[in-house]
Amino acid sequence: MNLNLIKLQIVELLNKHKKITAVADELGLKQPTVTYHLKNLEQQLGGKLFESRMDKMILTESGRAFLHYAVKINALAAEAERVVKEFSNAGRGTLKIGASYVPATYILPRILSQFGEQHSGVTISLSVKPSPMIKEMLVSHEIDLGILSTESFYLPNLHNQALCEDELVLVFAPSHEFAVLSELSPLVIASANFILHEKESSTRQMTDKWFEQCTLQPKAPILLDSLEAIKQSLLSGKHVSFISKLAVEDEVARGILMMRTIPDYNFHRHIFYSYNRDRHYSPLIGLFIDLLRTIRL
Template sequence: MGPELRHLRYLIAVAEQGNFTRAAEELRISQPTLSQQIKQLERVVGAQLLDRSGRSVRLTDAGEAYVHYARRALRDLAAADRAVLDVADLARGHLRLAMTPTFTAYLTGPLVQELHARHPGISLEVREMTQDRIEASLSADEIDLGIAFEGPHLAGVTADPLFTETLSLVVTAHGRPGGRKGEEGAHAAADGPLSVADLAEQQLALLSNDFVTRGHVDAYFAAHRISPPIAVEANSIQAITEIVQRTPTLATVLPDAITDDHPHLTPIALDPPLPTRGVTLLRRDSAYQSAAARAFTKLAHRLVQERGYAPA
């Protein structure tokens, strides 16, 4: 008799925990039962899979090789389960989506609204995570699609260009910056783009270094040899937008699209402009593409076009 699925799950749990007691707690079975099941698997396979001689339990060379294929088998089985539940008419289905924090500020709401309006039977799981975590999750089949920026990607991850994101200085809708020192604060009247010279003296509220956007902004400052005074740093886009719309002397740098749904905020072009960023829809190239994932992909392309985002 060959190994059963529970044997694979048990072995992976012990390998990840490095300890039979913790693995048994995670699996909600007794430790003696877990030990017995692992020994049964080793008899079936004909090789020792775990090294129990040290303080922690480790995989043997044979165990490393076996766990690699065990994980793949469980991923493929999960994909098979989703394929069985998937139906072409989209009356039901499930989609696991991840995106970087910037996109949750202006893209998540419209996308979910459209998906629910068109396909109310599809349940959606949305996660916010860093780009490297999105790609790792795709490779591990923990998510179906991810929205992130273009650039080098992990092997096996396919990028579908979605649109081009533009960034600008963002201020409260009550006015705009434009003054050097001596003029009427941050919102003295000015026409056209704001120069780098004026930006150098503008007090800013910026996202923290946790965000890719901050690195993009800092690179722009460095390229033009300016160091604007940073009055506020925050690790929340919601906090930044709230602060700027209530503080006329402060400005920030955010994607133009964020102002679409914030009538109290106004984008101001910079001269020279901030570099644009390509936005992509990521997926694992060998993964099963459900009807829900295919429908979401079409919907996303249509929505960014309708909202007037720059083409990829």
């Protein structure tokens, strides 16, 4: 069976765009050519991969199963091409990095700047996603390196190494009633109006664990998917939140926010770097990791 790359690219792009015309435009092919390759692939596999619904092409159950492998193969093929180009273009290349929000915002900017000065011929692409998604991107070979804030984890194909601790702290404004209290118990904290992070974030997952451990529920929670929006909302003095200590050190130093240790907090989260052991460990990955290790976080 001839599963050439163009057919696999069509499957991945059609799932993304949902229209054959858009796939044809991106690949520089004519629409009938795309349709031919798709039908030929379905004939080879002996099953439908897509079905038409409301003028959109939607994956079938078997199509979703096939897409999982198509994405991996496409990523590996792109990586193989890139690796060969790296060897023929010394000091040049592309490095794909995925990072969760805290390291992407509060750690990576200075590192990316320094790396760019040292290796001006290298192009870096950065995808900012929640930690669980960064792990998925590493497993599926979509990125070279992940920088993520999470509890310790194990996945068979991933190598990961802790860079520094990423402690969660209770954060509120100096005008909040908590500012004058010398001691904050879990029950007192749970009585405050809470701002919660998005469900996919590791901060939200650890916040939920703390409430569950203390057999408490957050009061009148507000859900926000932006850490900067959460910090701005805290300035009013009406809410509290659990936030990465790294993310609020500047505001605390300036006196516009306060932070306290979370009582009965028995979890440990770190900033990790991680890469797929099955992916080519290029010189660029090694150079970036070396820089990560030398900078005090």
